[in-house]
Amino acid sequence: MTAEDTRNALHAARRRRWTLALALVFMAGLALVLLFLLTLATRNRTFYEQNFSWLVAVNVGVAVLLALSILWLAVRLFMRYRLGLFGSRLLLKLAMIIGLVGVLPGVLIYTVSYQFVARSIESWFDVRVESALAAGLNLGRTTLDTLSADLSGKTRIAADELARMPTSSAVLTMERLRSQLGASDMVLWSGAGQALATAGASRFDFTPNRPPLAMLRTVKVERVVAQIEGLEDGNDVGSPPANVQARIKVLALVSAPGFELDDEPRYLQVVVPLPAALVTDALAVQAANREYQERALGREGLRRMYIGTLTLALFLSVFGAVLLAVVLGNQMVRPLLVLAEGMREVAQGDLSPKTALASRDELASLTRTFASMTQELSDARATVQHSMQQVDAARGNLQTILDNLTAGVAVLDGQCRLRSVNPGAARILGAPLEDYLGQPLSAVPGLESFGQSVRQQFETFLSDGDGVPPEGGHWEQSFELGEQVTSPQGQGITLIARGALLPNEERLLVFDDVSDMVSAQRARAWADVARRLAHEIKNPLTPIQLSAERLAMKLEGKVQPAEQAVLNKSVKTIVDQVDAMKRLVNEFRDYARLPAAQLAPTDLNALIRDILVLYDHAAVPVQTELADDLPLVMADAQQVRQILHNLVQNAQDAMTGQAQAAVRLRTRRSDGGPWVRLSVIDQGPGFAEHILKRAFEPYVTTKAKGTGLGLAVVRKIMEEHGGRVDISNRIAEGRVTGAQVSLSFAVAN
Structure with a gap:
């Protein structure tokens, strides 16, 4: 592991710790918010009714998330234990101890709270409370009924009094009666529902609200009808009792004064307001009874809500305890894990920088000491490796030198x-x-x-x-x-x-x-011999030839025919041998005094075509295979002509007497570098093995009358050109099918 890998691992561990802390803060905050909302819902019935569903859903979601988190932590600890990772047993023990310390008190508190909540909710709905509320409600109803009956009797007496008076004088009587009855309003209605006379608040109303026709028909039958109005307004949620205008409204039949059947009946309406204290008490009892009944119907839901809140608190405490156990256990075991991992890496030969914890406890100090020791080992190994690299480099340099x-x-x-x-x-x-x-x-x-x-x-x-x-x-x-x-x-x-x-x-x-050096020494020795032979032999040859010819001329016709024939034959032999000696001397002279090559860009194909003119009628024809894309070469045209004449002549001599034989001249551009290769190929018997090994030495030849200087001159000329000459036999089907001499010329720049 490199230093960069170590830094990346530390950053990753730090990110994981921050992520875990943020998750813990988020879960704790969410749980506290939910607990607050649940507490608020239990005290506020309106809020409870509006938010009950989503509060339950979110509580269930949080409970599931907490359960999954606890399960994930448990599985992770178990897997570490199963894999036998170093520190897993200690971490598991610490997690179990700290977890039990947090879980057991939480379970105990949860059990006590569960019993307390269950009994408390049941105590809210005791039979005596319900009986008291019912008695209070009945008392209020009885009081209102008594007031209504009393006002109905008084209204009926007032109606009888008005029955004896005409309508025109009824107003004054109604004012008096209103004061006696303590009414706030009094109206005398006709049978058609028209106000005949008013007293109190209605006298300022041009169109007072007339009673319904159904109610008038009921009064006509029962003579008096009473009803309580305004208490229904107190049932509205949020309406204060002080704003409720409760009243008793009584409608009584006013009989006609005479006994005629066509007299129209009249109706007296009396409105008396109820006392405010009585209304307030009645509404309070009614509201308490209604709320009690609603709570009684929803007490199972309340129980589930309170128990759910307790359960959530239990899960939160368990989660916090387990998480705290893992975090604290990890903090305690982490230095040991770092040491174990570092030792494992060192055992495998990895001496990269190791993790060192920054805390001040003894275990973290051990990690720093181990990291320092590992760094010293790494430096020592680096020094050794550097020395080995120097040795390897020296060995490699030596090997490169040897290879080259x-x-x-x-x-x-x-x-x-x-x-x-x-x-x-x-x-x-x-x-x-x-x-x-x-x-x-x-x-x-x-x-x-x-x-x-x-x-x-x-x-x-x-x-x-x-x-x-x-x-x-x-x-x-x-x-x-x-x-x-x-x-x-x-x-x-x-x-x-x-x-x-x-x-x-x-x-x-x-x-x-040193074969080339030896060959060069031999060539210099032969050149020296050639110079000496040319100097020592050439001078006597001409006098010998002239003396023999002169002797033949002097004795011509002076001897017998038989002696003359012997004389002529002897003179011819002397002249022929002198010519042969002259040719030998000339060849040695050429070998010893070969002029320096004058190199110039030369078209090798054109040079070959010029030479072929001399072999148009030769006994052994010369054929060509010339490459079209052949570049110019650096060569001395005159010396190349000498080489080609020499090689073509040798090839023709090797194929003397063979039918359908031909010499081939072939040019090719070399694939291995800037060279042009000229090959002279024959179909003769090839070179003997002993000739192949010494073919370029003077006086090595297979010809009966040859001097063996031909290939030596060719090699010397090619050396002057900076090229090379190669000889070989051509093999086909396991037998020699001819010889090949190849010349390599450098391409002109």
């Missing part, structure tokens, strides 16, 4: 078994040395004698110093591998090898291919 050395390097053990080799060794020796690691060098096919010679050199080197390396510390020897190993050109190679001792009884063998 042209010389071969091999490390041998005390028994001359291969321990390691570089690519240069395998390239020089032409063998997959990596496949023979752990085996003696002499076990590699083709290197038997070379391996034995190297072993003898080391033994001699050690024996000279009695097992101690002599002064100088190494041996050096050249080796001719000859037929054992050949170069890519098919030639035998010459090695210069040097041996030295290494620690742990290992041996170092370094060797290089």
Whole structure:
């Protein structure tokens, strides 16, 4: 775990703690608000009726949420216990102890409160309370009925008195009667419902409210009817008793004074207000009775509401206790968990910065000490790793140097078994040395004698110093591998090898291919020989040829025919051999004094087409396969013509006497770099194995009359051009089908 990962883990833990704290505050606040609302609802019947449904729903939701939270915490603790995580047992014990400390008192209080609430609600609806309320209600009704009966009797007496008076004089009588009855209003109605006379408040009303016709018909039958009005207004919620205008209204029949049937009946209406105290008491008793009945009908709901409130409080206390147990337990166990996790990571080799708690207790101090120790270990390992990286870098640099050395390097053990080799060794020796690691060098096919010679050199080197390396510390020897190993050109190679001792009884063998240097030395030696031969032989050849011709001219016709024939034949032999010697001397002169190449951009295809004109009528035809997109090359046109004539002539000589044979000239652009490859291909018998290995050395040839300087001159010219020449046999179906000489020229920039 890196420092960045540690910081991220700390931030994540801090976010979780803040989230848990905010959730706790939210749940506690929500529970307190609900408790307040429930308490308010129990005291306010209107609020209770309006908000009962949603309060119950929210309480149930909170209860479910609290239950799920408690269940989630319990499952998490159980899973930690099942997984055997370090500290889970201690955390579980702490949670159980603190949880029981909070739960058991809560359950006890809940049980006592449940019994108290249940008994208290039942005591509210006692039979004696209900009887008292019913008696008070009946008393009020009896009082009102008595007042109504008394006023009805008095109104009937007043009606009889008015019956003896005409309507015109009834007003004064009605004023007197109103005062006697204590009425607030008095109206004399006709049978048609018209006000004939008024006294009191109605006299200022032009259109007093007339009684209903049904009521008039009832009075006509029963002679007097009384009713109490205004008490219904006190039933409205929120109407104060002081604003209630309760009154007794009595309607009595006023008989006609005569006995005629057509006399119209009259009706006397008397309104007497009820005493305010009586109205207030009556309304209070009525309201109390009505509320008692409503509460009696909803007492089961009240019980559920109170019990639900208690249950919510119980869940809240349980949730708080368990949450507090987990939080406190986690705070106590957290340092141990941090230490355990850090130890596990260190055991796995992870020495990244460890978590260190900032609190001041002893357990947090242990985490800081452990983090400091881990950091010191990490620094020490980083130092070791840096040193190892330096060693690896040095080893890598050494290996890179060895891999890119042209010389071969091999490390041998005390028994001359291969321990390691570089690519240069395998390239020089032409063998997959990596496949023979752990085996003696002499076990590699083709290197038997070379391996034995190297072993003898080391033994001699050690024996000279009695097992101690002599002064100088190494041996050096050249080796001719000859037929054992050949170069890519098919030639035998010459090695210069040097041996030295290494620690742990290992041996170092370094060797290089000096075949080119040896070949160059031989070429310089042959050039020197050629110069000497050209100088020593060429001068006597002309006098010899002239003397032989002159002798033939002097003796012409002076000897017998038989002797003349012998003379002519001898002179011809001398002249022919002198010409052959001149050609040999000229070839040696050309090889020794080959002029420096004058390189210029040259169209190789055009040069080949110019040369082909000379071979139009040759016995062995010359064919071409020239690439169309061939770029210009850096070459000396005159020397390239000399090379091509030489190679074409050799190819034609190799196919002399073969029917349908042809020489092919092919040009291609190389895929491996900026090179153009010119190949001369024949269908002759090919090169012999011993010729392939030394073909570029002077005086190596398969021709009876050849000097062996042709390919040597070709190689020297190509070296002047900065190119190369390769020779090989063409193989098809397991047999040689011809020879191929390939020239590589550099592309002109």
